[in-house]
Amino acid sequence: MARPRTVDDDALLDRARDLFWRQGYAATSLRDLTDATRLSTAALYNRFGDKSGLFREVLRRYADTGLRDQLLPGLAALPDPRDAIVGLFAALTALSCSTETPSGCLLINTALDGAADEATRSLVRERLSEVEAFLRAQLERAKAASLLPPGTEPSLAAEVLFGAVLALRVLARLDPDPVRLHRLVEANLAPLGLTLKPGA
Amino acid sequence: MARPRTVDDDALLDRARDLFWRQGYAATSLRDLTDATRLSTAALYNRFGDKSGLFREVLRRYADTGLRDQLLPGLAALPDPRDAIVGLFAALTALSCSTETPSGCLLINTALDGAADEATRSLVRERLSEVEAFLRAQLERAKAASLLPPGTEPSLAAEVLFGAVLALRVLARLDPDPVRLHRLVEANLAPLGLTLKPGA
């Protein structure tokens, strides 16, 4: 019983996401956002309250569509937990090497952005911790099935692999050399007897 | 043959550094900078050209005083290259755990800041690559002296350890838990037979 929206949230948030991703939060102006979304500031504020609220919605969608809804559940359903771990790194490496998307990870960029308010930082921590939780769960599955080198501690190994994720995503923005990124990932997977290469 | 400066560059850049470090480049205004330095915008522009020029000078001093001038040369002079590597991680871990300094690394924060111009990004890459070069040099020294596990490739190990540095510094801002940071560093040093603990 109201006027219908001319731009749906998904398309709107995707366009805003690309701006925030490339330029950062502070460097992306309302003017940039209205130009990209073809919507007035009034319309944006009616939906999201303010710029920070829009940004948080962008972050949520970024994390949800990128990880929570698609990638992680699919990987967790794999019979072999080692494939789940390798699959995550394969996806993140491919994303880091892609030229169609801005380099680096929007969540990690935001984690290092000192201008982010506490609500935003909290959201970032929550979503990034889901990645580590995924790794820990798969490593525990793998350990229970004796698929890991003896003495491997799932919780500690998950922290180390999560660190590898952070390094990968930072390096993707710092020096996006696909060869180097692959080398880094392989070196971090090797101690667990894992590799990106499918037939090895 | 000219009017003397009322504030020396070192003190000025230190105060500006703390602002950029905590808030980021875009979120730090000229007003913030003039308040902190007790200098007018005209004086700042006379010295540094513009805000970006001031920021680059801050970055240079940050990298020089933190790494190039003091830490790395002292470590490189140690007789045992393993002590040099461990010493670097000990210093970075202590810095990451300190509450007297803003969390995280200004260079890495800037690397992920999409608003940085190319001159700034180039400076960041150059200074961070010095860290990896240091690690590579020490690992080569160690390999030559047969101080590393057999088969260790210095260049690859340096990339992995540099990744650990990135992860450490990101995690310091994301979740600055000293216990966790130490655990991460130890886990990354262990494969090379190294440890932070001096008597082990």
Place this chain on the structure above:
DNA sequence: CTTGTTATATATCGATCGATCTATTATTAT
């Protein structure tokens, strides 16, 4: 003391920032 040079402060520039007010449009429910 004068001249030249540099550092600084004050005042202010136009532009742009995020945000809001008012009015209008498009829809559903009655």
Place this chain on the structure above:
DNA sequence: ATAATAATAGATCGATCGATATATAACAAG
């Protein structure tokens, strides 16, 4: 048809942004 509701555009708000023009202050060299 009419009323109620929500979405949007257009205009504009005061504040603040980075930057600059002008004038003054403090020193060294002659």
